[in-house]
Amino acid sequence: MPSPNANSIIVLDFETTGLSPLQGDRAIEIGAVKITNGVVVDSFQELMNPGRPVSTFIAEYTGITNAMLRNAAPCEEVMARFADFIGDENLLAHNASFDQKFLDAEFSRINHNYAGEFACTLLTSRRIYQDAPNHKLGTLVNYKDLAEDGTFHRALFDAEMTAKLWLTMLDDIRDNYQINNVEFSLIKRLAKTSKANVNKFFASFS
DNA sequence: TGCCAGGCCCTCTTTAGGGCCTT
Numbered sequence: 001m002p003s004p005n006a007n008s009i010i011v012l013d014f015e016t017t018g019l020s021p022l023q024g025d026r027a028i029e030i031g032a033v034k035i036t037n038g039v040v041v042d043s044f045q046e047l048m049n050p051g052r053p054v055s056t057f058i059a060e061y062t063g064i065t066n067a068m069l070r071n072a073a074p075c076e077e078v079m080a081r082f083a084d085f086i087g088d089e090n091l092l093a094h095n096a097s098f099d100q101k102f103l104d105a106e107f108s109r110i111n112h113n114y115a116g117e118f119a120c121t122l123l124t125s126r127r128i129y130q131d132a133p134n135h136k137l138g139t140l141v142n143y144k145d146l147a148e149d150g151t152f153h154r155a156l157f158d159a160e161m162t163a164k165l166w167l168t169m170l171d172d173i174r175d176n177y178q179i180n181n182v183e184f185s186l187i188k189r190l191a192k193t194s195k196a197n198v199n200k201f202f203a204s205f206s
Numbered sequence: 207t208g209c210c211a212g213g214c215c216c217t218c219t220t221t222a223g224g225g226c227c228t229t
Contacts, residue, residue: 016229020211025229061229097213098228122227123214136227153229195215 004090004116006184008036011092011166013158014102015062017054021105026050027075028064030082031155033163034089038170040163044085045156048078062153079106088115090184094137094162096120119184121165123191127198128169128176137161144168177202 012032018025028050034042047064049072059065072078093099096118107114125135132143138152138161146164150157170182179186179202186205193201 014229018211019229023211025211028229058229093228095213095226095228098211101212102229120214126215126226134226191214 004088004184005036008034008089009092009119009166009184010034010086010089010116011159011163012086012099012103013093013155013162014099015058015064015153015155016102017050017052017058019098021102024052025102026052027079027102027106028054028058028069029062029155030078031157031159032082032085033156033159034085035163035167038167040160042085043156043160044082046078046081047072048075049073050075063151064154075106076110079110079112083107083110083112083114086114086116090116091118092121092162092166093118094120094158094165095122117184117188119187120191121162121169124169124187125165127190127193127195128172130195130198137165140165173202177206179205 010032012030014027015029016025016027027048029047031045033040047069049069053066054064100118122135125132125140129140129143133139137158141148141161144165146168148161152158173179173182190201
């Protein structure tokens with residue numbers, strides 16, 4: 001299986017019918033951007049028809065209505081195109097465990113495997129932004145004073161904001177801990193480090 | 207019938223409980 005490109009990462013976000021694919025929930029929208037060498041170079045956004053109606057709660061939460069999904073392509077068709085978009089790159093999401101379980105569930109329906117590994121901006125932010133009011137995506141965007149022009153809880157906008165947060169976190173790690181080359185593998189190891197040991201973790205690199 | 211997500215992470219912990227975060 002090909003190896004992920006160390007210079008690129010796919011930032012993705014799902015909107016779904018609910019919280020659990022094991023309870024029958026499906027994806028209704030996927031949004032993603034590709035970052036290469038610190039720059040957003042490509043994007044992907046599609047609604048998809050989950051074959052079941054979305055609840056009033058989801059329609060209000062996301063702004064995605066049953067009318068909008070009625071003429072959307074089925075999940076299997078959209079996910080096949082998304083598989084081409086992500087290729088074998090590494091992946092990133094805010095609370096990645098959520099998006100990973102939907103990615104895995106939707107890909108399993110089309111018998112697709114992927115080579116990339118996930119990193120998580122939620123786990124990273126809990127370690128390097130320990131003074132943030134909380135670690136919701138919208139709160140962190142405000143906390144870091146990131147420019148925003150769109151609506152949260154739509155897939156592409158959330159992916160774009162997650163990408164901005166990711167690049168800001170990499171800059172902050174470089175600046176605050178004097179680490180020149182912040183690699184994906186370092187972020188993965190950081191996520192397994194307890195909050196109390198973050199300074200010790202970074203000190204081991206300098 | 208009754209239940210209904212689950213991984214992470216802290217703590218008054220590890221033979222557990224509960225808050226956070228995602229839709």
